Amino acid sequence: MRNRIFSGMRPTGSLHIGHLSVLQNWAALQDEYECYFGIVDWHALTTGYEDKLDLKALIREMALDWLSVGIDPEKSAVFIQSQVKEHAELHLLFSMFTPISWLERVPTYKDQLQQLGNEGKDLHTYGFLGYPLLQAADILVYKAKAVPVGEDQIPHIELCREVGRRFNYLYGNVFPEPQALIGKVPLLPGVDGRKMSKSYNNAISLTASTEEINIRVKQMITDPERLRKDDPGHPEVCVVSKFHHIYTPDVKRVEEECCAGKIGCVACKKYLAENIDKVLAPYRERRLFWDEDGKVEKVLQEGAEKARITAAATMAEVRSALGI
Numbered sequence: 001m002r003n004r005i006f007s008g009m010r011p012t013g014s015l016h017i018g019h020l021s022v023l024q025n026w027a028a029l030q031d032e033y034e035c036y037f038g039i040v041d042w043h044a045l046t047t048g049y050e051d052k053l054d055l056k057a058l059i060r061e062m063a064l065d066w067l068s069v070g071i072d073p074e075k076s077a078v079f080i081q082s083q084v085k086e087h088a089e090l091h092l093l094f095s096m097f098t099p100i101s102w103l104e105r106v107p108t109y110k111d112q113l114q115q116l117g118n119e120g121k122d123l124h125t126y127g128f129l130g131y132p133l134l135q136a137a138d139i140l141v142y143k144a145k146a147v148p149v150g151e152d153q154i155p156h157i158e159l160c161r162e163v164g165r166r167f168n169y170l171y172g173n174v175f176p177e178p179q180a181l182i183g184k185v186p187l188l189p190g191v192d193g194r195k196m197s198k199s200y201n202n203a204i205s206l207t208a209s210t211e212e213i214n215i216r217v218k219q220m221i222t223d224p225e226r227l228r229k230d231d232p233g234h235p236e237v238c239v240v241s242k243f244h245h246i247y248t249p250d251v252k253r254v255e256e257e258c259c260a261g262k263i264g265c266v267a268c269k270k271y272l273a274e275n276i277d278k279v280l281a282p283y284r285e286r287r288l289f290w291d292e293d294g295k296v297e298k299v300l301q302e303g304a305e306k307a308r309i310t311a312a313a314t315m316a317e318v319r320s321a322l323g324i
Contacts, residue, residue: 003145004310005029005181006138008038008081011058012048015065016203017276018188018196021246025148025183027070035076036142036307039063039300042081042088046131047116047123063296065206068287077310079303081138086311091130091137093318094163097170098133102162106132107155136160140175141311148181171321174314186246191219193239207284210277217243217273222265229264240265240272247275 007026009019029035039059059080071078081087103109109132113123139147139160147157157180164175189195190202197203204216221239226232235241235255244251254271257263290296 002032002034004036004142005033005146005148006036006038006142006144007148008040008043008138009062010044011039011041011055011062012044012053013058013198014061014203015206016196016198017206017208017280018203019065020069020206020279021186022148022150022183023066023069023071026066026076027072029148029181030072030075033146036144036310037066037071037076037078037303038081038084038138038307039079040081040138042134043131046125046127046134047112047121049125049127050121059300060296063300064287064290067290067296067299068283069206070286073299073303077303077306078299079307080300083300083304084141084307084311086141086308086315087134087137089315090141090318091134093322094133094137094167095130097166098163100129102159103129103132106159108132108152132156132159133163136163139178140164141314142307143176143310143314144178145176146179146181148183151182154180154182167318167321174317174321188246189239189242191216191221191239193221204276206280207287208280209284210281213277213280214270214273217269217276220269220272222269226265229266230261232261233258233265235259240268243272243276244268247279248272249275 009015015023026035026037039062041055041059044053044055044058063078066078067073109129113128116123135156136159139157140163147160149157157178161177164177167175190197190200191204192200192202194200194202204213208216217240220243223234223238225234235244235258238258241251241255241258244254248254248271254263254268258268290299
């Protein structure tokens, strides 16, 4: 049997091309691992409990994005977290023996508590404090051996490993110790140079049309010292250049021409827009296929059924170990 992977995303808003490398990494792992990919709607409530999110619509859009990029329901279980109740049961059982200090020391807890607190959100809730423990349950209920994450998520995986070890020590060997699979995830800025985010209105959506891509790329910040198109450019301070490094195969030529003043910013942006469009065009086409009536709903239903079978088997072991 192949080793298992679990990973998930919160359905809090539209995905943009900053998420693309993560999804491409997931798609590449499908032939090597038994994959469980969860749309983690309970996690969306840990910070958005007051936001009255249209979760049903957001979940469907996220599923469409995943399928369009290449997540294959024939190879992977694609499901909604809240439709597999075993996640909640295991989270509850983990909470019985997990020290509060373990949760308080997770770096993102204090960081987000301060950051989102400054934005007026009250995050002094158990749901927010305990979300890394729910994340551990998400992973361990499938006995995942590996979790594809960015470097900022490594402390969460270490907490997951500690929780699994503590359970095994107290009740018997049930859980593996999952390893973090660190993917190369380039940090793309928004078109204005800030962090790419829907809330900043500076993102290029995964569903962007050719026209929308052209508009967004034209908005990108370029070298402020370059006043004429034949002035020597400085790619290291240009937002456009950061995107060229991801989407343009002959980026070295483009940068050399920029530094020599042989290509102006307008032409440079036009070329970038064409390259981004080449990447997103097949995803738009595949999305149309999956957006037909009932297809997404069927994928999510079948994915939940598959996930429940695996999760139920794990929980049978857990209950037996606990004597309940």
